[in-house]
Amino acid sequence: MELKKLEEIFQHKIDNEIKIEPKDWMPEAYRKTNIRQISQHAHSEVVGMLPEGNWITRAPSLKRKAILLAKIQDEAGHGLYLYSAAETLGISRDEMIEQLHSGRAKYSSIFNYPTLTWADMGAIGWLVDGAAIINQVMLCRTSYGPYARGMVRICKEESFHQRQGFEILYVLSQGTDAQKAMCQDAINRWWWPSLMMFGPTDAESSNSEQSMLWKIKRKSNDELRQQFVDMIAEQVKVLGMTLPDADLKWNETKKHYDFGAINWNEFWNVVKGNGPCNKQRLNARIAAHQNGAWVREAAIAYAEKQKNKHKAA
Amino acid sequence: MNNLIKKYFYGDYGEIEAGSNASNNNKNIAWPLWEVFIRSKQGLDHKHVGSLHAADEQMAIENARDVYTRRNEGVSIWVVESKYITASNPEEAGELYEPAVNKIYRHPTFYKLPDEVDYM
Numbered sequence: 234m235e236l237k238k239l240e241e242i243f244q245h246k247i248d249n250e251i252k253i254e255p256k257d258w259m260p261e262a263y264r265k266t267n268i269r270q271i272s273q274h275a276h277s278e279v280v281g282m283l284p285e286g287n288w289i290t291r292a293p294s295l296k297r298k299a300i301l302l303a304k305i306q307d308e309a310g311h312g313l314y315l316y317s318a319a320e321t322l323g324i325s326r327d328e329m330i331e332q333l334h335s336g337r338a339k340y341s342s343i344f345n346y347p348t349l350t351w352a353d354m355g356a357i358g359w360l361v362d363g364a365a366i367i368n369q370v371m372l373c374r375t376s377y378g379p380y381a382r383g384m385v386r387i388c389k390e391e392s393f394h395q396r397q398g399f400e401i402l403y404v405l406s407q408g409t410d411a412q413k414a415m416c417q418d419a420i421n422r423w424w425w426p427s428l429m430m431f432g433p434t435d436a437e438s439s440n441s442e443q444s445m446l447w448k449i450k451r452k453s454n455d456e457l458r459q460q461f462v463d464m465i466a467e468q469v470k471v472l473g474m475t476l477p478d479a480d481l482k483w484n485e486t487k488k489h490y491d492f493g494a495i496n497w498n499e500f501w502n503v504v505k506g507n508g509p510c511n512k513q514r515l516n517a518r519i520a521a522h523q524n525g526a527w528v529r530e531a532a533i534a535y536a537e538k539q540k541n542k543h544k545a546a
Numbered sequence: 547m548n549n550l551i552k553k554y555f556y557g558d559y560g561e562i563e564a565g566s567n568a569s570n571n572n573k574n575i576a577w578p579l580w581e582v583f584i585r586s587k588q589g590l591d592h593k594h595v596g597s598l599h600a601a602d603e604q605m606a607i608e609n610a611r612d613v614y615t616r617r618n619e620g621v622s623i624w625v626v627e628s629k630y631i632t633a634s635n636p637e638e639a640g641e642l643y644e645p646a647v648n649k650i651y652r653h654p655t656f657y658k659l660p661d662e663v664d665y666m
């Protein structure tokens with residue numbers, strides 16, 4: 234079949250909400266865009282374990298330790314679902330990991346911020362997972378089948394993450410003055426970076442248009458960000474806390490919250506590798522991978538040995 | 547907001563845990579890929595849920611339990627190495643399913659029956 238015809242069939246499927254599956258013909262650029270987006274999403278889930286892993290041993294009670302551990306384990310699973318989805322497009326796991334470690338692939342910049350207090354675990358669950366959920370709910374309807382199915386699975390698990398985060402902050406907000414201050418401080422530090430998670434404004438987002446046409450994305454960065462602001466601006470009232478934005482206020486005509494200007498310099502700075510923890514995060518990932526190498530080798534050697542034993546018997 | 551671009555160590559990973567002195571022994575040993583099927587409860591079929599890498603079948607089952615059944619999603623797990631799965635070719639879907647498409651008399655709605663027995 235000629236290329237033009239194949240492209241037509243492909244776009245026809247997209248337009249009619251028919252999912253694209255691994256063995257279907259797809260334009261090279263669609264394959265590449267999906268590989269890039271899914272693998273970077275996977276890297277974010279995996280690197281995202283680091284700021285929280287930092288608090289497992291310091292969580293204030295056994296209950297909180299168990300909850301945090303369960304959440305982080307979920308994130309590892311999310312990484313796995315996404316790596317598997319990307320692998321169906323013809324890239325190997327090793328190649329993706331190599332791209333992450335060499336810095337060629339990015340992960341969400343939010344994880345380059347440090348987790349300074351226990352309240353940060355609450356703020357991450359509520360704001361960071363909250364922002365991720367808004368993006369992921371949209372992606373449940375993305376056009377590539379394995380990605381969409383992975384997202385459905387992930388979304389089912391995410392709501393616990395956001396709820397446990399809010400609960401951490403809620404308990405602090407009912408506590409002593411010091412605890413309340415800690416709660417407010419965490420919100421202050423995580424608010425703006427969370428808004429940046431949705432990426433550059435629509436005017437500056439380079440590959441958005443094609444992604445919308447292919448239904449990889451279904452809502453623009455600004456739309457998703459607005460949805461997030463509207464949700465959090467209401468929820469923060471329940472905590473009796475405030476968001477660190479003097480320009481935040483309800484706009485009766487738009488039926489949305491207006492909010493202040495985002496510091497895009499900071500965003501690009503962190504993307505380029507100059508955030509507070511970029512180097513630590515990447516080094517921790519590389520170390521974990523390298524220090525696990527002997528385990529992977531030993532497991533293969535053991536499997537080989539078992540196989541030979543079966544053959545001999 | 548500007549003061550966030552700053553190097554913190556307190557309350558976070560130190561240089562050692564961050565792998566500053568990790569050895570460089572990065573040999574790539576790839577574990578094979580497995581497809582995972584889960585029976586969500588007795589009486590239902592196993593259904594494909596995803597895939598994972600594992601060194602052998604035992605590890606594949608254990609990993610599948612850890613990632614795909616963390617919330618009681620299953621009572622039974624099947625794993626099969628992906629390379630043993632043969633799939634039909636989507637480009638030949640037309641010819642492959644054509645015989646079924648043609649035989650509308652295989653469907654109960656093909657038969658017009660009197661009202662009195664139409665519940666049949």
Ligand SMILES: [Fe+2]
Pocket residue numbers: 278307308311387391
């Ligand atoms: Fe996640």
Ligand SMILES: [Fe+2]
Pocket residue numbers: 308362391394
């Ligand atoms: Fe999460």
